[in-house]
Amino acid sequence: MKKLIEFRNIVKQFDDNIVLKGINLDINENEFVTLLGPSGCGKTTLLRILGGFLEQDQGEIIFDGAEISKVPAYKRPINTVFQRYALFPHLNVFENVAFGLKIKKTPKDIIKAKVDRMIELVGLDGFQKRDVTLLSGGQQQRVAIARALVNEPDVLLLDEPLAALDLKLRKEMQHELKRIQQEVGITFIFVTHDQEEALTMSDKIVVMKDGIIEQIGSPQEIYNEPKNEYVANFIGESNIVDGVMKKDYLVSFDDRDFECVDFGFKENEAVDVVIRPEDIKLLDRNKPSKLKGEVKSVLFKGVHYEIIVETQKGTSKTVTMHVLEDRDVYNQECGELMHASDFTMDIEDVSAITEQELIARANAQAWDKESENDISISGVEFKISDQPGRYPVTFKTHNGTLITVNVNVVAPKYVEDKTSNVGITAFDFYKTVDEIKESMAISVDLKTWADAYAWSLDDDEEIKISNVDFDFDPINIETGDYKITFSTEGREYKVHTTQYFEEGAKVSVDFGPEDIHVMHKTIKS
Amino acid sequence: MKRLKGLPSKLWLILLLAFMYLPIIYVVIFSFNDSRSLTHFTGFSLEWYEKMLDNSTMMESIYYTVVIAIIATVVSTIVGTITAIGLSKSRRAMKETITQINNLPMLNPEIVTAIGLMLFFTALNMRLGFMTLLLAHIIFCIPYVILSIMPKLRQLDDNLFEAALDLGCTPFKALYKVIIPQIKPGIISGALIAFTMSFDDFVISYFVTGPGINNISTMVYTSVKRINPSVNALSTIIVLAITIILVIVNIVPMIKERKKKKNEELA
C-alpha cells in the first residue's frame, strides 16, 4: 500500500488551549481511517487542517509527496462531508451534487452524466428535483456524500456524519459508507466519538485524547490489545483492575496470582489488567474456578445478559437502630401535633452543627391535627458542647408547641480497611415505628439517621455508600433493636453471558490466561 | 496584509455612520445657536431651550405624546398578551383570520390606515381629538404586541402547562405562574415596540387628531413653515433621552453578566 498523507508533528493552538500536541500520522491509499476520541480530543481540528479550513501552527502535511499547507481549501483534491451536511438550501438535490463540477466549468452533458451516476451510487435515484431541506436525515447525508464524491477527490473527509441520525439509520449508513468506499476505492478519513462505528467500518483506527494519539491499529488490535487503560475503556466495555506483574506470564490481582500470556514487564511492576466482559464465564458455586462471587444485578440486553458479580465485599460498618413507641406532643390550644426523636452524633460535627441539620437528624416535624398540613419549625434551642454526653434539644413552632429530645454526643468509631484504603463510620440511633413506616426512601433515610459516611484514606474524598443492608420490613416494623450494615462498593466484574443467573446467586467466576490482558499504567500528569 | 484587507470595509462603515449621525449632530449643535439662522453658527446660547420651555404648544405636545404612549402601551400590551395566549390555543382558521386582519395595518401604507380611521371616526360622529388619537394608537399597537409574543408562545413546551396542572395549578394559576413568566421577554419587547411606535407616530396621528391636540410629530410638522430653532432644542433633548435609555438598556445587562461571571469564578 502506498503512503498518501503524512502528518508531521502537527501542533495547533486556539488562544491558550493547545488542541493538537504534535500529531504524527501516516495514511495510506484506499484506506478507511477513523479518528476516534471524545469531543475536544482534537480529531475534528486535525480533519479541518487536512481539509484546508484551518492552518496548523507547526508541522507539515505531506500529500502525495508534496507539502500542501499553503494550498487553499478549494484547490486541494480533498472533499468533505460536513457534520450537519451543509447542503445548500437554495439548490435542489441535483444542483447540490452538481455544485463542485459547475464551479470547475465542466461541460453540461458531463455534469449530468456524472451527477446522475453519483446519485444512483448513493441510492437516491429519482430524487434529483427534490428540495434538500425536505429530505430526511439519512437522505441529506447521502446527498452530502454524493456532492463530495462527484468531484472525484483523492480523499474524502467525513466529520461525524452519522451523529445526527437515529440508531437504525446509523447502522444502515455504516454499511452503506463501507460499500461506497470499496466501490470508489479512495481514502476515507472518518471522525467519530462512537467506538462501535469505528470498529465496524475502519481499516485503521486512530484513538486520540487531549490532542495526542493514544494508539493506532486495526480494529482487532485496538480491541484485543489496548495499549492503556484509556483505550481499553474507550473501546468496548471492560473490567479494569489494578494488579502487579510478578514475572513474565504471571500477574497478581485481587490477592491472587494468575497465569497470563503477557511478558516484557519489569518485575513487580504495577499494571492495569483488562478482562473483557464477554471473556468471563460464570459457573455454579461448586465448580472449581478462579474467583468466587455473588450476583448483584442482572440486565437483559437482547442477545446476552449483563451481570454484575461482586467478588469482594466493600468496607462496612454495622449499627443498631432502636425502634421505640411513638410519642407525639399534642398542643390542644392550636391543634398542633409535634414529633422528634433522640439521635446520636459525632463529636467532631458538634462545632459545625446547624439548625437545619438538627431538624433533619431528629426528624423533627409539626403538623395540624385537622388538616394534616405540615407546619414549619421556627426555632431550635440547643446547647451542645464537644464532650461526650447527653444534651437536650428543643424544637418549637410559631404557635408555641415544643418538643425536647436528647442528643447523644459520642466519639466516633471508624472502620478502616487498609487493603482498599477506605474508612467508614456510622452511629446507633433511635426511631419510632411511625417514622420508619412513613419513610419514602428507607435506604436514604437510614444513611441520614445513622450519619453514615465513607471516605478514601488516600485523599479524604467522600466515597459513595452503595449498600444498606437490613433485615426488617419497613412497613410492618415493630419496636425493638435492629442491625443495619452500611457498606461501600466492593470489587465487581461485569460479565456478558447468555446464561441466566438470579440476583443474589453465589457463583464462580472463571477466565483463562489468554483472556487476561496486561497494560502499562498511564502516568497521570 | 490582513489589516489592509479590512480597511476599505471599515472606512465604508465609518462613512455610513457619519451619514446616519450627520443630521443628529447638526440638530444638537444648532440648538445652541444664538441666532435664528439654521446655516450659520453665530455663538453659543441657551436661548432656544428657554423659548421651548415658554412655548405652551410645544410643552403640551410633549405631554400628549408621553401620556398617549404610556396609555397605549399599557392597554395594547394587556390586550395583546391575552389575545396571543388565546390565539396559541385556537384553531388554525381563527389564527389565520386574526393574522390576516392584523396584517392590514402593518402591510398597508400608514396613510391608508390613517384615512380609514379618520373616515370611521367621523362616520361615528366622534369629535377628532384626544380620544380618537388615543384609540387610534391602541388600534395600531396591538398587532405589533401580538406579533412579538406569538413566537415565544410557539416555542413553549406544551407539557409545561400540563405539568403545572399536574402539580395542582388551576388553568389560570398555571397561566400566571408558568406561561406568563416564560413569554415575558416577548411581552417586554412587544411593550417596547408599542411604546416607540406610539411615541414616534406621525401619519396616523396627523389624520385622526383634532384642533389643539398635538403630539411631538404633528407639532413639528405644522410648525416648520416658520423657522423655529426651538424644535432643534426639543430634538436635542429627545436625542439625549433616547441615547441614555438605550445605553442603560444595553449596558446594564452587560454589567450584570460580568458580575455574574465574577461571582461564578469566586464560587
Place this chain on the structure above:
Amino acid sequence: MKSFRRLVYPYLLWAIVFIVLPMLMIVFYAFTTEGNSVMTINFTLDNFFRFFSDSIFINVLIRSLKLAIITTIICIFIGYPSAYFMAKLKPNSQGLMVLLITLPMWINMLVRTYAWRGLLLESGLSPEIKVYIGMIYNFLPFMILQIYTSLSKLDQSLITAAHDLGCDNKMAFLKVTLPLSIPGIISGITLVFLPAVSSFFIPKLLGGGSYVLVGNLVENYFVTTGDWNFGSAISLIMTIVILISMYFTRKFDYSKEDR
C-alpha cells in the same frame, strides 16, 4: 386548555370594528361622490375616471413610483455592502454596529427629516435631490438591518462547504452567500418601497411644496380640499399599485412557498 380560546373573541370583534370596517369605509367612499345621504347611496366610478383622465395625477403617480423604486435600489446598493461588512466584524463590534444603526431610528422621523431640512437649506440642491436624500436617510436602516439579519443567520459551514467544493471567495459569495441573502433583500425592499411610495411629509418638508407625490395628493384632498371621496379613490389606487409591485418583488424570492 381549550377554554383559553375564548380569550380571542373580544379582540376578534375589536379588529373587525377598528381595522376591517375603516378599510371598507375607504372603498365605500372611493366608489361614491360627495353629497350622498345615508338614504340614497349611488355607486359611481367618477373618482377613478377623474384620476386617470388627468395627466397631472398620472404624472404624480409615476413620479412617486419612480422615486420609490430609485430609493429602494440605492438603499440596496448602500445597504448590502454595509450589512455584509457588518456581518464580517467581530461579534462584539457587530452588536455595537447594530446598536449604532438602530439608535437614529428611535429618534422621531419627523425630527430627523426636520434636521435635514436645515442642513440642506443653503445647499443649492434641487428639491428632488433633497427628497431623495431624506428618503434614503430614513429608510436605509431598515434595508441594512434586514440584510444583516439574513447574512448573520447564514450557516458558516455552507461557505466552508463551498470552498471545499472548489469555490474561491468570489465564487462562494456569488453562488452561496448572495442567493441565500435574497430573502433579506426582499423584506428590506418591502420595508423601504412601501413607506417610500406613500410618503408625504418627506417631500413636503424637503421638497418645499414644489415636489408633489401621491401621498401629498391624498393629504391635500383630505386635509385641505375636504374631498374625501376623491382622496379615498387615490389611496385605493395607490394601495393597488403597491400590491402589484409587491407581487412582482416576491416572484424573485426563491423561498419555498412560491415553488
